[in-house]
Amino acid sequence: MIQLQHIRKVFNAGLPNEYVAIHDLSLNIAPHQVTVLTGPSGSGKTTVLSLLGCMARPTAGRIMLQDREITSLPERFLTQIRRSTFGFIFQQFNLIRGISVLENVMLPAYPLGEPLGGLKKRALKLLDLLNLTSKGAAKVEWLSGGEAQRTAIARALVNDPGVIIADEPTAHLDTGLSREFLDIMGDFKGQGKTILIASHDPMVHESEIVDRVVKMRDGRIIDAGVI
């Protein structure tokens, strides 16, 4: 479904602190599966996720999304693809402080300009699904770690994306909450969503919902795992 073909990513190209984060990396992501990227810190997991999710462009190589070459698309189109295809869950949750949980969840849909009624209904349904109904009006800074995580998941899902991308989702969670997160991801996998996770948490690799573990080191894949 998503293919990385001979990707190379260089940061600060041409400057003294030039750094090659990804070397000639090729990877095929299968649809409706849970794929986990793992490897030591600095190995390039986050970089690969951001390339897959159209957050950044590769220095060289091509990215295909459902047989469409997206590497050379202008920013506007990339944003549209990102909005409709990918839902992001960040390591730091990245919720917007000072506004309510419900507003945070609806935020990615604002640029689409759909009627408020429908949007609100969808957001409330997601809150219900993630056990956050009672927190809808709460400000996000009052939330516990697990609630903030679930709010971030709800936000990632509000535009009903086909692909969920999560970067170190369990880094700030205890065992119980990590398990809960994996269960939620399992449910979404059951609904046919494609899930990409970067994590060096053994609990994630060993989870039964994971179909494939890709091991990375120094910007290269050292074990592509079984598909």
Added chain:
Amino acid sequence: MIKAIDKQRYILDFTLSSLWRRKGKNLALVLVYTLVVFVLGSVMFFTQALKNEAALVLRGSPEIIVQKMVAGRHDLIPVSHGAQIGKIRGVKAVKARFWGYYYDPGAQANYTLMVPEDLPLKDQEIIVGAGISRVRRLFRGSSIVFRTYDGKPATFFIKGVLSPDSELLSSDLILISVPGFTRVFGVPPDRATDLTVQVANRKEIPTIAAKIVDALPDTRAITREEILRTYDAVFDWRGGIMIAILAGAVLAFLIFAWDKAAGLSAEEKREIGILKAIGWETADVLEMKFWEGLVVSLSSFFLGIILAYGHIFYASATLFEPVLKGWAVLYPEFRLTPFISGYQIAILFFFTVIPYTVATIIPSWRAATIDPDAVMRT
């Protein structure tokens, strides 16, 4: 189409809640901004209103005024001088004027008593200016007692109050009949305060003025151009001070806008990154910032304008009193006639709202065009 409106509504909603989230900072912004608009607006309203008043004064002033001089001072003029002036070629009409100052101990104010040229008044009737009407609570039908030159009381009835076309001029004015005037001041019957001369051809004014002084060596002839020059000098001087104030305010505003432009807080940058990462386009972020700048600057703009309007036209430009000192002695307690020109408002708008809005967008533009993956590493 509906979608675009809904989208703007969402973005505006979010902007308003963002402004509210940072209310401390934003209220401070509005405060400073309002102050700047207030100062600029006050200066503008004030100079324009003064110019307006002056124009009214000049429109009504005669082409030549002839005064009799005694020992270098203005004295009463024999009405018979008028006949002599009337013989000079090019003179269309000569009229005698009666006016003087009356000190009212009750209000501790000087009034200008004047006989109107073309408004017949009965002996005991007077018409008072709006300022006097306010201070002494005189209205149509009420009466006032003056102390005449020889210490006797004289009662007058108010026929009406002058409409405040130009308060600068008419605030302290009382229109009175010739017999009334004579009774209060004891002016001899063959004397007037001064004479006004109307000329057939405006180009001849200086020549005729010279001829008058030639024929009547004990007089002086003041032309309208001379009055105009005096007013101009007054305005130039005051205008200079006003420009200094104006320049100061503009400078303060530029520094303020620049500071705002330079300072996008880390929190704001983080938010822009998040919005982009979750699917907002650069244009959406800029729209939000545009709304933000517009809401802050428009509300401050209107607030500042309203305050400035009140300051100049209802609070008698209290804060400009030092600049106005000389004027206030001439015209105690006056209110400027409210006057607003769309052109001025537009200028003020152009120099405040637009630079500010641009100043809000530019730094955001820089923040909004960075790759959204930066937020994955915070």
